[in-house]
Amino acid sequence: MYPVFLAQWMKDKRRPYLILLFIGLSILATIIFGDIDRIEQSTVSVYSTEPNAEEIEQKWIELLDNHDSIEYVLMDKEEAHAEVLEGESDVALQLMENDYRLITATEMPGVFIVEQHVQQVFTEEAKLVAAAGTNSTLDLRKEVAEYLESPPLKVQTESIDGGDIANYDMGMQLLFGFTLFVAMFTIGFKVNGITADKVSGIWNRLILSPVSKTNMYIGHLFYSFCVAFFQMMIVFLIFKYILGYELGNFAMIVTIAAAFTLSMISVAMLITGFVKTPEQFYMVYPSLIPIIPVISGVYMQPGTITNPVLQFIADIFPLSHGVEAMMDVALYNAGWNDILLPIALMLLIGVLAMGIGINMVERRK
Amino acid sequence: MLETIKLSKTFKEKKAVDEIDMYLDEGESVGLLGPNGAGKSTTISMISSLLKPTSGDVKLNGKSTIKNPSEIRKVLGVVPQEIALYEELSAYENLKFFGKIYKVKKELLEIRIQEVLEMVGLKDRQKELVKTFSGGMKRRVNIAAALLHKPKILILDEPTVGIDPQSRNHILETVKKLNEETGMTILYTSHYMEEVEQLCNRVYIMDHGRVVASGSKSELLSILSTEDTIQIQLSKKSYPLLESIKGMEAVRRVEETNEGIRVISKKGSNILSDLVHAAEKVDIQIIHFQMEDPSLEDVFLHLTGKTLRD
Numbered sequence: 001m002y003p004v005f006l007a008q009w010m011k012d013k014r015r016p017y018l019i020l021l022f023i024g025l026s027i028l029a030t031i032i033f034g035d036i037d038r039i040e041q042s043t044v045s046v047y048s049t050e051p052n053a054e055e056i057e058q059k060w061i062e063l064l065d066n067h068d069s070i071e072y073v074l075m076d077k078e079e080a081h082a083e084v085l086e087g088e089s090d091v092a093l094q095l096m097e098n099d100y101r102l103i104t105a106t107e108m109p110g111v112f113i114v115e116q117h118v119q120q121v122f123t124e125e126a127k128l129v130a131a132a133g134t135n136s137t138l139d140l141r142k143e144v145a146e147y148l149e150s151p152p153l154k155v156q157t158e159s160i161d162g163g164d165i166a167n168y169d170m171g172m173q174l175l176f177g178f179t180l181f182v183a184m185f186t187i188g189f190k191v192n193g194i195t196a197d198k199v200s201g202i203w204n205r206l207i208l209s210p211v212s213k214t215n216m217y218i219g220h221l222f223y224s225f226c227v228a229f230f231q232m233m234i235v236f237l238i239f240k241y242i243l244g245y246e247l248g249n250f251a252m253i254v255t256i257a258a259a260f261t262l263s264m265i266s267v268a269m270l271i272t273g274f275v276k277t278p279e280q281f282y283m284v285y286p287s288l289i290p291i292i293p294v295i296s297g298v299y300m301q302p303g304t305i306t307n308p309v310l311q312f313i314a315d316i317f318p319l320s321h322g323v324e325a326m327m328d329v330a331l332y333n334a335g336w337n338d339i340l341l342p343i344a345l346m347l348l349i350g351v352l353a354m355g356i357g358i359n360m361v362e363r364r365k
Numbered sequence: 366m367l368e369t370i371k372l373s374k375t376f377k378e379k380k381a382v383d384e385i386d387m388y389l390d391e392g393e394s395v396g397l398l399g400p401n402g403a404g405k406s407t408t409i410s411m412i413s414s415l416l417k418p419t420s421g422d423v424k425l426n427g428k429s430t431i432k433n434p435s436e437i438r439k440v441l442g443v444v445p446q447e448i449a450l451y452e453e454l455s456a457y458e459n460l461k462f463f464g465k466i467y468k469v470k471k472e473l474l475e476i477r478i479q480e481v482l483e484m485v486g487l488k489d490r491q492k493e494l495v496k497t498f499s500g501g502m503k504r505r506v507n508i509a510a511a512l513l514h515k516p517k518i519l520i521l522d523e524p525t526v527g528i529d530p531q532s533r534n535h536i537l538e539t540v541k542k543l544n545e546e547t548g549m550t551i552l553y554t555s556h557y558m559e560e561v562e563q564l565c566n567r568v569y570i571m572d573h574g575r576v577v578a579s580g581s582k583s584e585l586l587s588i589l590s591t592e593d594t595i596q597i598q599l600s601k602k603s604y605p606l607l608e609s610i611k612g613m614e615a616v617r618r619v620e621e622t623n624e625g626i627r628v629i630s631k632k633g634s635n636i637l638s639d640l641v642h643a644a645e646k647v648d649i650q651i652i653h654f655q656m657e658d659p660s661l662e663d664v665f666l667h668l669t670g671k672t673l674r675d
């Protein structure tokens with residue numbers, strides 16, 4: 001087993017670029033796509049065409065300007081329309097005395113968030129105006145604010161274990177998703193070494209040697225495991241200690257990563273069983289793998305994929321279980337018992353895929 | 366030492382090897398000759414325990430190796446047709462890897478690596494990556510890798526395919542030396558007749574999965590003892606002349622060659638005067654003719670109706 005392991009290491013030692021590239025890719029993809037969610041603030045152009053435009057704009061901007069991620073900026077009508085038309089802005093807001101109009105070119109998710117906020121502000125103001133009647137709305141607003149400081153009923157939301165409910169962190173999901181996704185490529189390319197050895201005749205030489213077939217497989221698969229695991233650990237450590245991500249219990253993340261790697265090696269072995277040459281593998285594997293995170297919903301908010309067929313397909317692959325378990329650890333402080341099921345599922349996938357994969361590889365002469 | 370008994374292999378419907386009986390005595394150098402697709406590599410794979418035969422047996426010193434291949438694997442060195450090396454590693458690293466795989470003792474491994482590198486003439490280039498080697502050099506390392514554990518039997522599957530004459534000579538010399546100086550038993554497959562003639566004491570000729578003839582060179586040549594071969598050089602090519610010669614009673618076969626034509630006729634049939642008359646009739650001049658001794662190539666042609674390169 002060790003000579004096989006060492007030979008793979010010697011080969012990669014001369015060409016470490018692929019691993020370094022994959023580590024870089026994991027980090028870059030997470031930073032590019034993951035941090036957008038954290039830092040992006042949308043800007044909405046606001047204007048009014050009413051005769052008393054200045055007064056209307058001042059009144060509504062003051063009321064609207066209470067959202068964390070939406071900034072309302074005053075502009076000319078033409079300028080605001082041009083920005084929407086050229087795609088520089090998703091939406092513009094036309095203000096009237098007691099009404100509004102949203103100007104948009106596409107139904108982007110950001111438009112709905114703006115619409116929701118504007119509608120909420122206008123509805124609240126309409127309620128206040130209606131309640132105030134002939135009295136001043138300013139006084140009533142002040143009264144309501146004072147009243148709400150000590151309300152008769154208070155609704156408090158807390159998590160099942162009594163703590164605060166954590167905000168869902170899409171950046172964190174993308175960090176785990178991308179890291180595991182890129183590691184899937186490393187695993188595939190390393191496992192493909194078995195097919196390469198078979199085609200080149202090295203495998204036959206090994207068969208004729210005193211090394212057992214089990215040791216030959218273990219040598220290759222253990223090396224694939226080590227490389228992919230090392231790659232993931234480097235990425236996680238960089239995010240934890242350099243970029244300051246709070247990954248939760250790191251020992252649990254390491255355990256999940258190990259179970260995922262084992263499971264994915266088996267899936268790669270299964271795919272190896274379907275191909276005859278390393279070239280075929282290079283064609284099939286990179287075509288198949290990018291579909292898995294999409295089906296598994298790694299790039300989307302949880303609950304986006306509701307189709308039971310797609311959910312079933314996602315469950316067949318270890319990625320969805322791995323990301324889910326890591327998110328549970330990082331966001332909800334999940335314990336060992338909580339991650340036992342996804343780990344068990346990944347290992348089950350691993351055992352089945354490895355069994356079928358090796359059988360198919362061995363049958364192919 | 367090693368024998369095959371009615372060894373057969375069928376792939377789906379196709380019989381690749383059909384009831385082959387072969388034997389190798391200790392210290393012998395035996396050639397396995399045949400065109401591409403004759404079944405040589407399949408036979409070798411079965412002998413070396415890489416492939417299970419459909420029927421028949423392979424015996425090493427009287428013991429079957431089919432069910433328990435470990436015995437034959439201990440004494441066997443196989444040089445595959447393909448370059449079974451890690452191209453990204455140096456020649457030395459490759460040999461070290463295969464030495465470890467073959468469990469050559471640590472203190473002996475370094476000595477053995479240097480010995481086999483010396484044997485194949487690559488000692489001074491051992492640190493270079495295999496991928497930078499020429500085809501011939503790669504094949505020499507390929508052979509070296511099979512020699513590390515000092516096998517008693519060495520099987521070489523077309524080890525000189527597609528290489529330069531210098532490397533080819535080197536490989537042939539190495540194999541000859543291994544057989545003559547160390548007494549290693551050699552099974553050498555090739556479709557180059559001259560290599561087999563140069564290296565082997567005995568030859569098996571295979572075609573369509575069967576052994577069509579076997580024996581020492583003289584025994585095989587005696588198959589053609591009833592024929593004369595005449596090589597004729599003509600002033601120009603002529604189809605009517607070819608047809609006219611084919612029609613002669615004593616002529617068994619006529620082939621066009623680069624130099625002219627080759628006529629195989631019944632031994633002692635004395636057809637020279639007939640040939641001259643036939644040429645005169647179609648106004649063609651015979652520039653040169655020569656009675657040739659039959660070669661193994663002729664034997665192969667006689668037995669299979671085709672040349673080895675077909």
